[in-house]
Amino acid sequence: MDTKVSTPRSYDSQYDLDVGDLVEKERIHRRVFADQDVFEQEMDQIFGKSWIYVGHESQVPNPGDYFSTQVGRQPVVMTRHKNGEIYVLENRCPHKGALVCPDRNxxxxxxxxxxxxxxxxxxxxxxxxxxxxxxxxxEFNVKDPKNGMRQLPRVHNHHGFVFASLSPEGLDFKTWAGEGLRGLDNLIDRSPSGELEVIGNCYRTVQNSNWKIFLDNMSDGMHTSFVHHQMARAAQRTLEKFKGRARPGGLDVAAMLAGEPDQMAKIDLVAHPHGHFDMAAFAPELTGEDGEHYKAALIARHGADKAAAVLKQNFHNVMMFPTLVMQQSLQQMRVLRPISVDKTALEIWVFRFKGAPDSFTRRAITGGNLANSPSNVVAADDFEAYFRVHQGLKGPQSEWISLHREANRDVQVGEGSFKGATGNSEVCMRNMYKAWREYMTAETTRREI
Structure with a gap:
């Protein structure tokens, strides 16, 4: 495979770099974000071969139900067949190629x-x-399976969460997911019944920036004290008004963002093979009568020791590269769908824990409205930062982006996993771009980094 990146279509370039040379140990080239040809290769090498999140089985609860979305460039439809099985099909008619299911669901x-x-x-x-x-x-035969809506070559249902790959070859799901599964499993374990369901439709926004800029930000604790400062201070003042009373969902987390960078340094960042990571912090308090009922229900399901272990894993962000970011304690999931080199669709799905008090569902919805709806007061700050980053990277003069922060302090904590020395480390970003490089040069001989 030819990995040479041609001159970008939208601007001149000083260099014609091999795609494998765009990522170094502690820095990355701006063309990783701003080059149309690099984006085209990503859609083939990453989104065309990796495992991509499709949806949750609760979105197709009954035979005949369907949910349409994208896997890379390919429109797909997730269906519940009359036999009860879930299938992921190419959303195109094999005759002329028309979309068969144009509706969302x-x-x-x-x-x-x-x-x-x-x-x-x-x-x-x-x-x-x-x-x-x-x-x-x-030669046409109605009974020939090749003449139907083709099933994607690989589909995996992990306790209701459906992933698929456009490629018949590659790592099996569990090998690819690896330690990333501890975040997904924690989300499932937090349901007293072991079951979850999607609440309604998702929040959907389009960011005017490259998809990886969003993923960068998910492990970037340093930015919160600056980007979210005014919003977080307002959240703190609002919380003071609710002393001794039930507080609106999400305000606790929003208020924490007003701290100094030293506060964010206390969180744990762990990077895993294949680009995944988790951030442990920001769990809402389980207080009051509903909190006690919830903890009792978890103990009834898991036993006291495991229930305590489940609640102790307070992940704020868990990323399964390249499309999925979970917030277990907030009952939310964010899904990326790249549109173009400078446009990214973001979906935020809110879940209900079956068997949990209704107040948990209300809190999840309120938190979603506060932080993730199109009129939110948190992510709007981030979107502006993403836009400014992408605009700055368009210019060809300054080529490299720094990922040096605490680069010489990463601590190995498992086979292929590394923990940042503090929560201000860029360990997860370095790990993600190492995985990006491996995907992008998978069929070539590459030097070690």
Whole structure:
């Protein structure tokens, strides 16, 4: 495979770099973010081959239900077949290529392409075509599975969370997920019944920046004292008004963001193989009658020791590279869908823990409105920062971006995992771009970094 990156289409470049040379141990080249040709390779090498989050099984609870989304460039539809199984299909008619399911979600006994009336079952198999006699004597066979809506080559359902890959080859799901699963499993373990369900639709925004800038920010504790300072101070003043009373969800976390950088240094950052990471901090307090009922329900499910261990894992952000960021204690999940080199769709899904008090659901929704809705008062600060970063990276004069902070202090904590010396470390960013480089040069001989 030719890994040479051609001259960007939107501006001149001083150098013609090999894609493997865009990432070094402690710095990365601006073209990782700003080059259209690099983006095209990402869509093939990363989003075309890795495991990508599709959706949760609660989004298709009944036979005939479907949910449509994207895996990389490919429109897909997740379906619940009449046999109860979940399938992930290419959302295109094999006849002329039209979208079969243009709606975000719905219910259908069968799928029918509006263009020429081809009909498909919930597993993608072709049921019928109009005027079938027109195909007599040809090589076309209605019963041939190749003539249906094709199933993606690899699909994995991890306790209700559905992932898929466009490539028939590559790491199996559990090897790819590795330590990243401890965050996903913690989310599941926090439900007293072991079951979760998506609440309604998602919050959806489009960021005018490259998709990796958002992922950078998810492990960047240093920015909060500056980007979110005014919002966090307002949250602190609001909390003072609720002393001794139930507090609106999300305010505790928002108020914490007003601290000095030394406060963020106290959090734990751990980077894992394949680009994943977790950040441990910012758990809402479980107080009051509902909090006690919830803890009792967890003990009934897990036993006292495991329930305590589940609640002790207070992950604020857990990232499964390249698309998924979870916030377990806030019952939220953020999903990236790259649109172009400088546009990224962000979906935020809120979950209900089945068996938990209703107040937990209300808190999750309120927290989502506060921090993740299109009119939120938290992420709006971040979006402006992302935009400024991307705009600054368009210029060709300054080429390199620093990832040096605490680079010589990373501590190995497992096979391939590293913990930052403090929560201000850029260890997770360095780890993510190392994985990015491995994806992008997977078919080439590369030097070690």
């Amino acid at each position: 719905g219910t259908a006994k069968h799928f029918m392409c509006m263009y020429h009336g081809w009909r498909f079952d919930g597993d993608g198999s072709l049921i019928s075509v109009p005027v079938q006699s027109g195909y007599d004597g040809t």
